[in-house]
Structure formats: C-alpha cells, structure tokens
Amino acid sequence: MCLTDFFKSLIILLSLFTLQVHAQINFYAGGALDVGVPVNHYEKKRSVIGARFPTSQYQGKVLLEFQCFDRIGLDFGISQNHQIWKMRDKDFASRNDGYVAKMNNKFYYYSLFGAILLFQPLNDYTSLYLRAGYSLNKIGAATMKDEKLYYKGNETLSLQSVYANENRSIHAEFGIRQLVYNDRDYYSVGLLVNIGQGNILSGSYSVSNNNELLQSDQFRSQGTFIGITARYGFRFAHVPKREKTPVVRNTTTNNRPTTPTNNLPSNINTTTTPKKIEGRDVEVKKQITVNKKTVTVKIWDHQEVDGDRISLNLNGRWILQDYTLTEKQKIITIELQPGKNIFVLHALNLGRLSPNTAAMIIDDGIHQEKLILESTLTTSGTIEIFYVP
Numbered sequence: 001m002c003l004t005d006f007f008k009s010l011i012i013l014l015s016l017f018t019l020q021v022h023a024q025i026n027f028y029a030g031g032a033l034d035v036g037v038p039v040n041h042y043e044k045k046r047s048v049i050g051a052r053f054p055t056s057q058y059q060g061k062v063l064l065e066f067q068c069f070d071r072i073g074l075d076f077g078i079s080q081n082h083q084i085w086k087m088r089d090k091d092f093a094s095r096n097d098g099y100v101a102k103m104n105n106k107f108y109y110y111s112l113f114g115a116i117l118l119f120q121p122l123n124d125y126t127s128l129y130l131r132a133g134y135s136l137n138k139i140g141a142a143t144m145k146d147e148k149l150y151y152k153g154n155e156t157l158s159l160q161s162v163y164a165n166e167n168r169s170i171h172a173e174f175g176i177r178q179l180v181y182n183d184r185d186y187y188s189v190g191l192l193v194n195i196g197q198g199n200i201l202s203g204s205y206s207v208s209n210n211n212e213l214l215q216s217d218q219f220r221s222q223g224t225f226i227g228i229t230a231r232y233g234f235r236f237a238h239v240p241k242r243e244k245t246p247v248v249r250n251t252t253t254n255n256r257p258t259t260p261t262n263n264l265p266s267n268i269n270t271t272t273t274p275k276k277i278e279g280r281d282v283e284v285k286k287q288i289t290v291n292k293k294t295v296t297v298k299i300w301d302h303q304e305v306d307g308d309r310i311s312l313n314l315n316g317r318w319i320l321q322d323y324t325l326t327e328k329q330k331i332i333t334i335e336l337q338p339g340k341n342i343f344v345l346h347a348l349n350l351g352r353l354s355p356n357t358a359a360m361i362i363d364d365g366i367h368q369e370k371l372i373l374e375s376t377l378t379t380s381g382t383i384e385i386f387y388v389p
Contacts, residue, residue: 028065028185028233034058034192036227038083043218049103049205052088057081057225059111065233070127073117081137082108085201085221092157092207101150101157105201107142109167109223111135119177121307129188131173137223138166139200154209161203167223168197175229184235192229196222273384277313277344280380286371287384290336290364295385297332297343301325302359302372306351310358310375313344322348325358336387343383347375 036057042049063077087103115133122128142163150157175190200223206216274282301308305327312320314334323330347356355376362369362385373381 025237025239026067026235027237028067028235030063030065030231030233032061032063032079032229032231034061034227034229036192036194036225038085038221039224039226040085040221041219049087049089049217049219052086052103055084055086057083057227061113061231063113065117067117067119070121071119073119074114075117075131075133076112076114079111079113079135080108081111081223082106083221083223083225087159087205087219089157089205089207089215091215092152092155096152096155099152101159103144103148103159103205105142105144105161105203105221107139107163107201109137109139109200111137111169113171115171115173123305123307125179127177129173129175129177129190131171131190133171133173135169135171136166137169137196137200139163142201144203155214156208158206158208159203160205161201163201164199167200169223170195170197173229184238186233186235188229188231188233190229190231192227194223194225194227196224198222273340273342273382277316277380278346280346280378282342282344282382283379284382284384285373286369287386288362288369289386289388290362291366291388292364293336293387293389294365295334295336295387296363296365297334297360298329298363299325299332299358299360300327300329302357304353306353307349308351308356308358309348310356311346311348313342313346315342329361336385338387338389341385341387343385345373345375345381347377347380350377 034057038055038057040051040055059079059081061077061079063075065073065075067073083106085105087105088100089103093100113133113135115131118130120128142161144159144161145163147158147160150159171192171194173190173192175188177186177188179186199220201221202218203220204216204218207214273284276282297312299312305325308325310320310323310325311318312323312332315337319334320330320332345356345358350356355374357372357374359372360370362371362383371383373383375381
C-alpha cells in the first residue's frame with residue numbers, strides 16, 4: 001500500500017467512525033519547528049573519524065489536523081528538512097600540526113507526512129499526546145556529492161559522499177499540549193524521534209601517505225535524528241457533538257408542587273413537570289419566579305474544574321450542547337413562556353469528581369438567584385422557572 005492510499009484509508013475510517021457516534025470534531029491548520037541532532041553511522045564505530053560539533057538538523061512543517069472527541073486525531077502535511085553532518089579525523093590533525101579538514105555533509109529534503117495522534121486530557125486545557133507517523137522524503141540539493149581532497153605535507157585525505165534520490169522514515173513524538181485563545185487554538189512541545197528506513201547518504205573516507213593507505217572508513221546516514229518539536233495550531237472549523245432530540249413525556253404527579261406561589265394568573269401555562277427527559281429521571285431542585293420574559297443565565301463549574309460536560313434543555317429544546325464547564329462564566333440569554341418553564345441540566349459525563357455539578361446565576365434584570373445544580377447519568381437536575389408577566 002502506498003503512502004497516499006494509507007492516509008486515504010485512515011481518513012475514511014475516522015470519518016465513518018465520527019458519523020456513527022455523532023462525535024465532536026475539530027479541524028486545525030498549523031505549523032511546527034523541529035530542532036535536533038543527527039544520528040549517523042560509521043563502519044568502525046568512530047575509531048578513525050567521528051562527529052564534529054555542532055552537527056544539527058532542523059525542519060519546518062505546515063500541516064492540517066483532524067481531531068475527534070478530544071482523544072484521537074490525524075494530521076498530514078509537508079515539511080522542509082535540513083541536516084548538517086560535520087566530521088573530523090583527530091589522528092590526521094595531530095600528525096599535521098593541528099590541521100583540521102572540514103569534512104561537512106549538508107543536504108536538505110522535502111517530506112510528505114501523516115500521523116495518528118492519541119490524547120490523554122489532564123484538565124480542561126492541558127493534554128498529553130502521543131504521535132506516530134510515516135513520511136516520504138525527496139532529497140534536494142546537497143554538497144560533497146563528488147570526491148573531495150585535502151592535502152597536508154605528504155598526506156592526502158580523500159572523502160566521497162553519494163546521496164540517494166528519496167528516503168522513507170517513521171517518526172514518534174511525545175509531549176504536552178495546551179489550549180489557548182478562548183480554548184480554540186493550541187500550542188505543544190514534545191520530544192521527537194525520526195528513524196530513516198534507508199540511506200540518504202553513503203560515503204567512503206581514506207588517508208594515504210605517498211600513495212600508501214594509512215587508514216580508511218565508511219559512513220552513512222539514514223536521516224535519523226532526535227530533537228525537540230514545537231507546534232501551534234489554529235482551529236478553523238468545529239463540529240459539536242450532536243444530541244438526539246429529547247423526548248419529553250408529560251405525566252401527572254401528585255406530590256410535586258407545580259407552582260411556587262398561589263396567586264398566578266389563570267391564563268398562563270402550569271403544565272406539570274415530566275418525570276423523565278431523555279430516559280433520565282427529572283429531579284426538581286429549585287422553583288423560582290421571575291418577572292421578565294428575557295432572562296440571563298450565567299453558568300460555570302462549581303468549586304474544582306474537573307472536566308464536566310453538559311447540555312442545557314429549556315422546555316424540550318436544547319439551548320446549549322456539549323459544553324465543557326470551566327471557572328469562567330458562560331453567559332446565555334433565554335426567552336421564557338408565561339407560566340412554568342422547565343430548565344434541565346443534562347450531564348454528558350461525570351468529570352473526575354462525581355456528580356456533574358454546575359453553579360449558576362439566573363438574572364431577570366431585577367433580581368438574581370444563585371444556585372447549585374447537580375446531575376448524574378441517571379438523573380437530571382431541574383429548575384422550574386415561573387415567568388409571571
């Protein structure tokens with residue numbers, strides 16, 4: 001299977017998966033910078049020639065990323081890579097009054113890459129991630145393709161480097177990701193290991209004195225390197241998790257009060273509160289009365305922020321879906337009908353600390369009511385809001 005077919009298959013599988021489970025999806029465009037040190041090979045394990053610092057590898061990337069839930073993702077893009085491999089011969093230098101031949105191999109290559117990402121959230125803003133990918137590398141310009149000679153006294157140092165046209169590699173990355181800019185964009189820092197699957201560079205080296213061979217070695221590079229990677233992603237599209245339309249069953253209950261006051265006008269809605277919504281028991285935690293049709297609701301995570309995700313339902317209609325509570329207040333404006341209004345907190349998870357708990361303020365412009373509402377995966381905390389014109 002070629003690289004293109006491999007990533008087409010991954011995209012199709014992830015798309016089918018997300019459609020099946022109605023998943024939350026994020027799309028990002030971004031860039032990355034990798035800085036590292038090449039890992040090269042010598043036939044005689046550097047007994048004759050060795051690496052001379054600074055050797056370096058760096059590459060820049062542009063990429064697109066597809067993320068499902070906050071747990072799995074796929075990215076692909078293009079990068080330009082540049083490696084500098086500097087070598088030295090200490091023995092040659094010592095025999096020739098400290099003379100150092102500057103044996104430098106420099107080359108760059110373009111890569112088409114793709115990778116799968118797995119995330120482990122630590123809190124609402126921070127995640128650990130593991131990334132594994134594959135790339136096709138096309139070798140660009142390089143120096144020292146032909147034989148190069150160095151002379152000192154009677155000694156001659158000869159170096160010959162040959163570059164391949166292309167190379168393939170696998171890479172793995174582990175790091176930490178942080179959400180920024182109103183929880184939309186992200187930046188990440190990680191440790192990257194790139195392992196070449198074939199030679200980019202192969203070469204031979206020899207030193208002779210009046211045509212008598214003194215020493216020789218062979219070397220090669222697969223483009224392998226270890227380094228640090230930094231990335232920034234801009235979210236340009238978001239598909240929220242889709243909820244099923246709630247089925248509200250109206251049933252009569254004799255032991256639940258239907259009005260908080262006895263002087264309601266006779267011409268407004270006093271329908272009894274349903275026992276179940278979306279298959280979950282409805283638990284009325286509070287009854288309040290307001291005198292304005294338009295009401296502001298401010299909602300945030302109560303006490304410790306632990307990843308609680310919720311949806312809000314007003315009179316059988318979803319007014320907020322798949323929202324993660326934070327310490328910052330989320331402000332929603334709602335329109336009430338005269339009489340009873342059923343306001344439901346629907347928990348999508350329990351966070352790290354059960355139950356799913358939200359603090360809220362209901363403000364009609366005249367009075368403010370602050371309360372705590374709790375929900376589980378079997379019961380939904382509910383407020384009966386009575387609007388009396």
